[in-house]
Amino acid sequence: MTAPAGTKPADPLALLRTRRYLALLVLAAILGVPIAAIAYGFLKLVDVLQNAVFTKLPSGLGFHSAPASASGQTSPAPGAVPPK
Numbered sequence: 724m725t726a727p728a729g730t731k732p733a734d735p736l737a738l739l740r741t742r743r744y745l746a747l748l749v750l751a752a753i754l755g756v757p758i759a760a761i762a763y764g765f766l767k768l769v770d771v772l773q774n775a776v777f778t779k780l781p782s783g784l785g786f787h788s789a790p791a792s793a794s795g796q797t798s799p800a801p802g803a804v805p806p807k
């Protein structure tokens with residue numbers, strides 16, 4: 724979109740200096756920090772639960788080692804051709 728003939732285009736930096744923009748920036752920070760903390764906590768919880776389910780639970784159930792998939796060993800897909 725262009726400005727009509729004879730008018731000067733608005734200064735884009737003027738928008739960044741307004742009080743409304745600063746208020747919106749502060750609101751984003753106020754909302755963003757707790758949301759990021761909650762996301763970090765969720766990911767930490769997933770890490771702890773995975774550790775418990777794949778390493779501690781099998782030994783608690785009487786198995787002598789963790790499942791092969793938890794130790795990084797994976798089986799090939801059914802029908803896969805082994806490398807020569």
